[in-house]
Amino acid sequence: MRSIWRTLDRETLSxxxxxxxxxxxxxxxxxxxxxxxxxPVWLPVLLGTVVLAGGAEFLFIGIVAAGGNPIAATLAxxxxxxxxxxxxxxxPDVVGTGWRRLIGVHVMNxxxxxxxxxxxxxxxxRAVYWACGLGVLLAWPGGAALGALxxxxxxxxxxxxxxxxxxxxxxALVIPALRDRTTFGAVCVGTGVAVLSAPFLPAGLxxxxxxxxxxxxxxMLGRGAExxxxxxxxxVSCDCxxxxxx
Amino acid sequence: MMLAAGVIALAAGTYAFRWAGPALRSRVRFPERARQLLxxxxxxxxxxxxAVTTLPFGTGHVGVALPAGVVxxxxxxxxxxxxxxxxxxxxxxxxxxxxxxxS
Numbered sequence: 510m511r512s513i514w515r516t517l518d519r520e521t522l523s524x525x526x527x528x529x530x531x532x533x534x535x536x537x538x539x540x541x542x543x544x545x546x547x548x549p550v551w552l553p554v555l556l557g558t559v560v561l562a563g564g565a566e567f568l569f570i571g572i573v574a575a576g577g578n579p580i581a582a583t584l585a586x587x588x589x590x591x592x593x594x595x596x597x598x599x600x601p602d603v604v605g606t607g608w609r610r611l612i613g614v615h616v617m618n619x620x621x622x623x624x625x626x627x628x629x630x631x632x633x634x635r636a637v638y639w640a641c642g643l644g645v646l647l648a649w650p651g652g653a654a655l656g657a658l659x660x661x662x663x664x665x666x667x668x669x670x671x672x673x674x675x676x677x678x679x680x681a682l683v684i685p686a687l688r689d690r691t692t693f694g695a696v697c698v699g700t701g702v703a704v705l706s707a708p709f710l711p712a713g714l715x716x717x718x719x720x721x722x723x724x725x726x727x728x729m730l731g732r733g734a735e736x737x738x739x740x741x742x743x744x745v746s747c748d749c750x751x752x753x754x755x
Numbered sequence: 756m757m758l759a760a761g762v763i764a765l766a767a768g769t770y771a772f773r774w775a776g777p778a779l780r781s782r783v784r785f786p787e788r789a790r791q792l793l794x795x796x797x798x799x800x801x802x803x804x805x806a807v808t809t810l811p812f813g814t815g816h817v818g819v820a821l822p823a824g825v826v827x828x829x830x831x832x833x834x835x836x837x838x839x840x841x842x843x844x845x846x847x848x849x850x851x852x853x854x855x856x857x858s
Contacts, residue, residue, distance in 0.1 A: 527842065596797055670848065699803050716803045
């Protein structure tokens with residue numbers, strides 16, 4: 510764990526601290542919301558620890574509070590969290606091996622993945638992922654606990670504008686990647702599809718549909734690399750050896 | 756009790772999604788271009804999450820205050836402002852607009 514601090518410079522660490530602070534602030538608004546809906550203080554804290562994915566938890570609590578079936582709430586939450594599968598495919602090496610992987614996959618969240626993607630060097634990428642992932646594991650349930658306690662006193666926190674923090678932080682994290690033209694094209698198409706399909710689909714599905722934007726990137730990359738076309742067999746080459754994770 | 760079962764199922768299912776990505780990648784070797792596309796895919800997912808959270812056409816009330824705050828934060832981030840400035844500016848913009856009666 511100590512290697513995280515050796516690998517990362519002060520600027521990166523303060524960036525991670527800012528992200529964790531933001532997550533804690535969102536956690537506060539989450540905790541207050543949950544208590545305002547009539548749930549016990551421990552529920553947002555428990556969900557925050559074992560689910561560790563804000564969007565799904567807001568949705569779960571919202572559906573149950575609206576009188577919805579817990580099964581429906583669970584399915585909706587899972588749909589929203591399905592994006593973690595492609596996340597893991599895009600940054601597979603950061604989660605570590607052996608017993609560390611048990612924690613490494615659990616701390617996979619929007620912020621840690623976005624920060625890891627901004628790093629190109631493998632060691633730094635892994636260090637950023639772990640520092641941000643573990644930080645969020647503390648900040649999110651911690652913020653939720655604080656919010657739940659505040660929520661028993663202050664009824665309405667929307668006046669503080671805290672709900673703008675989550676999208677703003679994520680946006681700030683993906684903006685460096687948008688300077689790449691191919692990525693930008695894919696993002697434009699993907700977000701367009703997501704926003705336009707949102708009124709007609711259950712929550713979570715529009716975000717997954719945004720992956721259609723990757724087709725644009727594939728076409729753009731294909732045009733650039735037509736000369737160096739590779740044999741198709743490359744795509745299915747499989748080595749099932751137990752080279753790691755033992 | 757249904758609620759407890761829901762919490763457990765949501766946690767277990769989410770963990771399975773998180774586990775699956777790296778597990779699949781360590782079994783199947785991807786060519787460079789597919790790797791690039793997977794990374795772009797993650798950025799697209801994150802950006803779409805921002806968009807549907809800011810403009811909740813499906814579920815919530817689509818207002819002005821929330822998108823305005825996010826846009827202000829985005830512009831500052833594009834101009835490479837520190838993240839803390841982005842966070843404070845986004846929250847302050849949304850809070851101020853709501854204070855003025857704009858939702």
